[in-house]
Amino acid sequence: MTYEQARAAYADWGVDTEAALRTLATIPISMHCWQGDDVKGFEAATGTSGGGIQATGNHPGRARTPDELRADLEFAYAMIPGRHRLNLHACYLDSDERPDRDAIEFRHFAPWVEWAQGQGVKLDFNPTFFAHEKADDNLTLAHPDKGIRDFWIEHGRRCREIADAMGAAQSGECVNNIWVPDGSKDNPVDRIGARRRLEASLDAMLDGPRDNVLDAVECKLFGIGVEAMTVGSHEFYMGYAIRKGTALCLDMGHFHPTENVADKVSAVALSVQDILLHVSRPMRWDSDHVILLDDSIRAMAQELVFGDLLGRVRIGLDFFDATISRTAAWVIGTRNMQKALLEALLMPRDRLVAAEEALDFTTRLMLTEELKSLPAAAVWAEFCAREERPVGAELVQSLSGYQSTVAARG
């Protein structure tokens, strides 16, 4: 089907495909650096990764240096329509120096900032509270040892400083997302003590304004090794974000599998101004499979569009799979998020809402089901053509071709 035919088919339902394409082109997605190297980073790290962060697989082609990671990112962005962001973790510093986490500075990230400016890519940032010997107890900001807490508070403070400088350099907000692995394998007896320590540490870390930073806090239900309690649970961070005015990060892999994370967005949006998404796909014990164009992602995109929340929700991705081409994973996942957004933008919202308000649930169901057969793929292909990005066999060939150029990496 041609784009013109698709445009006419949507027009019959009262949908303007041109308006949908214009909106889609303005939605940035923050691609996570850690898909490119299995969350290893570029420090001489000594600790284990707690809280369930575990990339499995040994597909050839892992980026081993910042230059390799940047080359992979450049390729990935060239396969993805639109202008996007890069979400950088503190352990991805690019420097000949080897500062510990409590000694990192903006200059250790200067090559990233320079590269991002050259690429027209804006940066987001994350302190790294894992893969370090001082995190091996699966406790950081909530650790009973004040010395360890202070070490991580200092790390967090410095990360805000770095994110602020990144924001200033790019003349726009840098999201600084905080996730800590803190928790307990077996039933703790002093849950509130741990939560008081986490809160006090966060307060110390986030003290003082940072004009170019949007701080976000990310909860998790459980991780491997912290099955009995995660200190930073949903209720903990929801309360914290409301009381302290931070953004709330909802990671789609961090809830019970029967929960609908899309449903949470509108509920949270009434109490929290800014929301960060980590779009992900949980599967059994893992929270980080590459996202598919599946119902959970479609539901999330619909919530953002129907709830008119695109201006308040930053879309980030969080998955890592080392069993497949890492660059292909980025491209597939990011494009899937965009496809879901496009499908949502192509829905006749007013008509659906009218049916719902009239309690005409039959019409609502007929509409949503019939709409699934409309030619969204032709509209997506048009978007890619306008943005000079490949689709179909050409995309597959490009992804495979790039993978073969990196496969020899040791």
Ligand SMILES: C[C@H](O)[C@H](O)[C@@H](O)C(=O)CO
């Ligand atoms: C690497 C990230 O910080 C991490 O994935 C975090 O966002 C998370 O989701 C932990 O499960």
Ligand SMILES: [Mn+2]
């Ligand atoms: Mn996450």
